[in-house]
Amino acid sequence: MSGKLYAMGVGPGASDLITVRAARRLGKLDVLYAPAGRKGGDSLALSIVREYLLPHTEIRTCHFPMSGNDSEKQAVWDEVAQQLEAEVAQGKLVGFITLGDAMLFSTWVFLLARLGRPEWLEIVPGVTSFAAIAARAALPLAMESQSLAVMSCTAPEAELEQALLTHDSVVLMKVYGRLPLVQSLLARLNLFEHAVLMAEASLPGEQCWRRLNQVAADLPLPYFSTVVVNKHWLTKE
Amino acid sequence: MSGKLYAMGVGPGASDLITVRAARRLGKLDVLYAPAGRKGGDSLALSIVREYLLPHTEIRTCHFPMSGNDSEKQAVWDEVAQQLEAEVAQGKLVGFITLGDAMLFSTWVFLLARLGRPEWLEIVPGVTSFAAIAARAALPLAMESQSLAVMSCTAPEAELEQALLTHDSVVLMKVYGRLPLVQSLLARLNLFEHAVLMAEASLPGEQCWRRLNQVAADLPLPYFSTVVVNKHWLTKE
Known part of the structure; x- marks a missing residue:
């Protein structure tokens, strides 16, 4: 299996404030997961990285509910974590992007809690807001x-x-x-x-x-x- | 006057963990100031950015004493701040690099305290350690x-x-x-x-x-x- 998941912090907003590493990883993805729906934050993460993507990279926006309903949120995180795992198992190069740094105030952490630290995961740090x-x-x-x-x-x-x-x-x-x-x-x-x-x-x-x-x-x-x-x-x- | 000073955080150590913006700024510098002398940290900042520099970029390493002697330290900061200002006044594109982020635990802040916020200064944030x-x-x-x-x-x-x-x-x-x-x-x-x-x-x-x-x-x-x-x-x- 040669699939990989890159969880990337894409920085505060300007496209050129992502790291060179993130730009390179973005330029070889089969699939990109972009969180969506949070008062404009989502489309922002995607707009930051768009110029680095290949034409054929599939973009999947995923909506994480902000509701107080914990079981609803957990079901979404479970589902997205399973999807990411399944894509990697198919040998794909998969990206997941978050604003700022990946490990600080980021939805990514809920997925990390489900995925653990498998060999096929690489986390790329980003510039914080x-x-x-x-x-x-x-x-x-x-x-x-x-x-x-x-x-x-x-x-x-x-x-x-x-x-x-x-x-x-x-x-x-x-x-x-x-x-x-x-x-x-x-x-x-x-x-x-x-x-x-x-x-x-x-x-x-x-x-x-x-x-x-x-x-x-x-x-x-x-x-x-x-x-x-x-x-x-x-x-x- | 078209001179500029770019104060850049160059990230934790890997060359590809600098931002795309810093890489681009580095690629057009006339002069690069690299702090030197702090138990290997110095040459590290320079080694991070070397691949992004033009062949003709002049490199000036500057040593900031770690001594407890405050007036000695202040004299060095005063001098480097004046040098930076003088190079910019000559119309040069000048870089100053620090490890991690430019505004967190960085020698750069002592220079910023002396330079203020002139038009010709741009601070480029970096990934923290x-x-x-x-x-x-x-x-x-x-x-x-x-x-x-x-x-x-x-x-x-x-x-x-x-x-x-x-x-x-x-x-x-x-x-x-x-x-x-x-x-x-x-x-x-x-x-x-x-x-x-x-x-x-x-x-x-x-x-x-x-x-x-x-x-x-x-x-x-x-x-x-x-x-x-x-x-x-x-x-x-």
Whole structure:
């Protein structure tokens, strides 16, 4: 059996922020699985990689429900994991793509939990969204003995506050719909001048706010919006 | 003036784990600055990018002292920042490379602090070492509402312990010379079966240990050694 599965992080959004390795793997695939349906995130992963694909590569978009129904989700993950395994068993070169890095806040991990670590699996790391944000905003993440926490704003407020109190730098992912919460935390901890909010980093619609206290709490944010805080850096205009 | 400075993270070690963007920028440089002198890390950054350089690109290795002498370090950073600025002012395309991502535990940040955010600066993000480790070890970093802390083992022990208590996943960088400390923390917190130790991820000398309680505390580790802990994952052989 010479089939392979390549699980690839394809980076934050710009096509040229994928790795050379991912570009090469994409250029020899028989089948590509692209997750679909998550408020535009899906078509985004596919749009990143399209220029690297062969004309004959079959594209299978797979929809992962975001519902609270656990058994429904598990059934989909089981099914996709079985499909991937079956394609590899037929000797195919199969790709599975996720935004950012493959092992951080990625649907891929649910499939990994089902597939284990077989010989035919190769995971290709990717550039995280927050590395792209730090680069675009020229805001460092951490240096020397400093520490960085990467949090999801879906976590309890007390945990977000604790991270902001404890660490030198904090990445707050999934700000979408939770900007008032983030603003009240930054105000309470006096961190406005150390924070940036960035949406769609590295994409044509990229936006960056360096004065988060002046941003309307009901600002309609794109889905991919992240706040980065560095207590040792002033985010001047 | 058409000069540009590209500050590029060149990833964890394998040449094909740099981004397509960095590869393209490297392929048109007049001058490349490569940090040198840090227990082999330097020549590593240069060896990653060599295949992408033009024959006529001038390579300037710059040594950043690791000494505790702050004024000595500051003088070197001042000087290199001025050199970079001067080369750009001459209309050159200048590159500066760092391992991993440019904004995380990188010497580049000291130069950024001096250069500010001029028009002629572009920062290119890179794949972090811990993303490469997670991929190679098939150990996820975080998912859904979980949190990740990225710590340097040069931080106080109490901070490392707090991070291990608080976060779902923890990356412990700079394990070199501090393995006994890390082992005693993992033992105390009963985390051995959730941890991997990896050295030189993505390089030919890559090594991975999944039974950290069985690793001799005086094991001679390579400089680039990192421990990743995920409380929600068992790091089975």
